[in-house]
Amino acid sequence: MNRGPSWFNIVSMVVGFAFLYLPIVLLVIYSFNAGRNVAVWEGWSTRWYVELMSNDQLLAAAWVTIRVALLSATIATILGTMAALALVRGGLFYGRSLFSGMVYAPLVMPDVITGLSLLLLFVAVGFSRGFWTITMAHITFSMCFVAVVVQSRLISFDKSLEEAAMDLGAPPMKAFFAVTLPIIAPAVAAGWMLAFTLSLDDLVIASFTTGPGATTLPIKIYSAVRLGVSPEINAVCTILIGIVTIGVIAASLSMKRKEVRRRRDERMAAAANAA
Amino acid sequence: MAKQALGPIRRSFAPWDDPEAKPLIHFRGVTKRYGDFTAVDGIDLPIYEREFHALLGPSGCGKTTLMRMLAGFEEPTEGDVLLDGASLKGVPPYRRPVNMMFQSYALFPHMSVEKNVAFGLKQDGMAKSEIADRVAEMLTLVRLQDFAKRKPHQLSGGQRQRVALARSLAKKPRVLLLDEPLGALDKKLREATQFELTDLQVDLGMTFLIVTHDQEEAMTVADRIAVMDQGVIRQVATPAEIYEQPASRYVADFIGDINILEGRLEKGANGISRLVVPEDGLVVETDQPVESDAQNAWYAIRPEKLRVSLDQPADIAVNTVSGEIWDIAYLGDVSIYHVKLDNGTIMRATTANTTRLVERPISWDDRVWLTWDRNAGVVLTS
Ligand SMILES: Nc1ncnc2c1ncn2[C@@H]1O[C@H](COP(=O)(O)OP(=O)(O)OP(=O)(O)O)[C@@H](O)[C@H]1O
Ligand SMILES: [Mg+2]
Numbered sequence: 001m002n003r004g005p006s007w008f009n010i011v012s013m014v015v016g017f018a019f020l021y022l023p024i025v026l027l028v029i030y031s032f033n034a035g036r037n038v039a040v041w042e043g044w045s046t047r048w049y050v051e052l053m054s055n056d057q058l059l060a061a062a063w064v065t066i067r068v069a070l071l072s073a074t075i076a077t078i079l080g081t082m083a084a085l086a087l088v089r090g091g092l093f094y095g096r097s098l099f100s101g102m103v104y105a106p107l108v109m110p111d112v113i114t115g116l117s118l119l120l121l122f123v124a125v126g127f128s129r130g131f132w133t134i135t136m137a138h139i140t141f142s143m144c145f146v147a148v149v150v151q152s153r154l155i156s157f158d159k160s161l162e163e164a165a166m167d168l169g170a171p172p173m174k175a176f177f178a179v180t181l182p183i184i185a186p187a188v189a190a191g192w193m194l195a196f197t198l199s200l201d202d203l204v205i206a207s208f209t210t211g212p213g214a215t216t217l218p219i220k221i222y223s224a225v226r227l228g229v230s231p232e233i234n235a236v237c238t239i240l241i242g243i244v245t246i247g248v249i250a251a252s253l254s255m256k257r258k259e260v261r262r263r264r265d266e267r268m269a270a271a272a273n274a275a
Numbered sequence: 276m277a278k279q280a281l282g283p284i285r286r287s288f289a290p291w292d293d294p295e296a297k298p299l300i301h302f303r304g305v306t307k308r309y310g311d312f313t314a315v316d317g318i319d320l321p322i323y324e325r326e327f328h329a330l331l332g333p334s335g336c337g338k339t340t341l342m343r344m345l346a347g348f349e350e351p352t353e354g355d356v357l358l359d360g361a362s363l364k365g366v367p368p369y370r371r372p373v374n375m376m377f378q379s380y381a382l383f384p385h386m387s388v389e390k391n392v393a394f395g396l397k398q399d400g401m402a403k404s405e406i407a408d409r410v411a412e413m414l415t416l417v418r419l420q421d422f423a424k425r426k427p428h429q430l431s432g433g434q435r436q437r438v439a440l441a442r443s444l445a446k447k448p449r450v451l452l453l454d455e456p457l458g459a460l461d462k463k464l465r466e467a468t469q470f471e472l473t474d475l476q477v478d479l480g481m482t483f484l485i486v487t488h489d490q491e492e493a494m495t496v497a498d499r500i501a502v503m504d505q506g507v508i509r510q511v512a513t514p515a516e517i518y519e520q521p522a523s524r525y526v527a528d529f530i531g532d533i534n535i536l537e538g539r540l541e542k543g544a545n546g547i548s549r550l551v552v553p554e555d556g557l558v559v560e561t562d563q564p565v566e567s568d569a570q571n572a573w574y575a576i577r578p579e580k581l582r583v584s585l586d587q588p589a590d591i592a593v594n595t596v597s598g599e600i601w602d603i604a605y606l607g608d609v610s611i612y613h614v615k616l617d618n619g620t621i622m623r624a625t626t627a628n629t630t631r632l633v634e635r636p637i638s639w640d641d642r643v644w645l646t647w648d649r650n651a652g653v654v655l656t657s
Contacts, residue, residue, distance in 0.1 A: 065643045142559050158381065161383060163381065164442075171367075171369050183383075265426065
């Protein structure tokens with residue numbers, strides 16, 4: 001009956017993927033262009049990558065970005081996980097549904113508004129803007145994403161596991177770290193990854209909350225491009241794409257490996273029981 | 276061999292009859308409310324050292340809630356739970372010397388079987404070598420020594436159940452709480468495990484409190500059964516007493532099959548009283564002492580206490596009724612007869628099939644007589 005994908009399906013798939021990936025492929029190819037003019041192909045070369053290595057400004061921006069992303073993702077994961085725990089486990093405290101709803105608000109809030117409001121706050125409080133204000137801003141908005149991811153895992157978490165740990169003599173904190181956390185770890189890790197990438201590619205909020213001496217890579221690229229696209233920028237982007245791709249592939253491979261191992265274990269158990 | 280030696284000891288085990296005996300656990304006037312819903316309503320229940328006690332009742336009657344108050348996961352709204360005479364009020368679950376085997380087993384999925392069993396011992400700060408010994412001992416006890424390195428998802432349901440049991444026994448708790456421990460097992464395995472549990476309890480000399488809604492399970496494993504209904508205890512007694520001398524129609528009906536006749540009680544001479552079913556003058560005689568005369572009462576008699584015969588018995592003076600066979604269920608070991616009495620009441624009678632009946636002598640629409648002894652049934656006033 002099923003005669004495989006129809007022509008229509010094939011065409012729409014090709015068009016869809018082309019739309020998604022053609023610009024990226026172009027960017028990657030042009031990062032290896034020997035000439036300076038981004039619109040004219042002049043042969044293969046890794047020249048721009050070499051030049052990139054001596055572009056201190058760009059490297060500094062990359063370093064700032066990575067530090068902000070690592071720090072904000074880690075703190076956001078801790079705070080977001082705590083928020084999720086409070087929302088799922090806190091019992092029916094007063095105003096809980098209001099809080100649950102409010103966790104979602106920053107997810108749909110336009111970045112411009114988040115950025116602007118944070119800027120106003122920092123100005124009002126009198127913080128000098130720079131590395132720490134960007135980090136704080138990123139913690140604020142990525143924490144909500146972490147909370148949502150972890151919350152959905154916690155809802156399906158069998159609470160009797162934690163009770164069993166306490167029943168066996170573990171105080172609540174110990175029970176959390178010995179039992180709950182290892183079990184929800186994949187969700188927490190996914191939350192961290194999400195927070196990390198959100199921070200990595202944020203332009204809008206970072207530009208609102210940044211100050212002198214703390215230029216992130218997206219800000220740097222954006223301002224560089226406004227002066228004209230340079231092949232160096234293509235090279236930076238290609239490296240970023242490479243990192244993200246490797247990350248995604250590694251994550252999905254390890255998930256797949258775990259899944260395969262689990263299946264094999266279950267088959268073994270079934271066989272052992274049948275015998 | 277050892278089991279036989281323990282037989283007489285067990286039969287004489289009845290600390291609840293000893294007014295001097297101090298209960299190990301004492302629920303005293305325990306009430307638990309959730310909002311305006313009362314899940315447990317003023318329960319008084321002493322449980323003694325080395326007792327295998329069952330909480331039996333229909334779903335939602337508050338069994339788990341009562342047990343969780345002992346484990347420390349819920350605090351009573353009113354009343355108190357005592358252990359060794361001391362109140363457990365405010366003692367968190369991780370400081371109570373009781374362990375629980377959860378209905379869902381609650382095995383830690385990220386730990387191997389041995390790590391699961393060792394978990395509680397580690398919390399006590401026991402030495403590593405000692406932990407290893409105890410874990411090995413426990414796994415041998417539940418016959419899982421070859422599965423120490425497996426993860427819970429690599430085990431069958433029955434094996435998981437045994438890991439959960441080993442884990443909750445490892446700390447040698449004062450009381451082991453079992454919440455429907457065998458609910459997820461198939462019938463055969465469940466029955467085998469029931470006997471294993473009783474053996475284990477006797478061998479270890481521990482106190483077990485089991486929650487179940489399966490009356491056969493409660494009868495098989497327990498020294499005493501507390502029959503619960505909507506948050507209250509209806510009767511606490513040994514399985515035999517519960518079965519033979521139920522305190523109320525609720526208990527009689529909940530445990531096993533029973534015929535109940537409603538009528539008026541008439542106190543008679545020589546300690547023999549009569550229950551008269553008003554509509555048709557059916558009279559039941561009983562030698563059970565009754566307190567008051569001329570009150571409404573029920574007569575409850577188990578189907579296996581009724582004798583079924585095709586011929587009219589010679590002595591028809593006492594407890595004889597006749598009717599037609601309405602339905603027959605042949606179960607192999609026993610046959611159940613539904614007899615429609617002349618007044619329309621249906622009574623159930625079971626007879627053991629002691630001979631191999633190729634042709635059943637009693638058949639549909641046969642006229643039969645049911646007879647029973649004066650002491651075969653009980654008079655109930657509630
Ligand atoms: N946390 C709670 N909040 C509100 N009501 C509850 C709570 N826990 C239990 N109940 C109610 O208390 C009653 C008794 O519950 P419990 O779990 O003790 O029943 P059970 O006898 O163990 O039943 P089952 O055999 O189905 O396990 C139920 O009606 C249940 O809905
Ligand atoms: Mg229950």
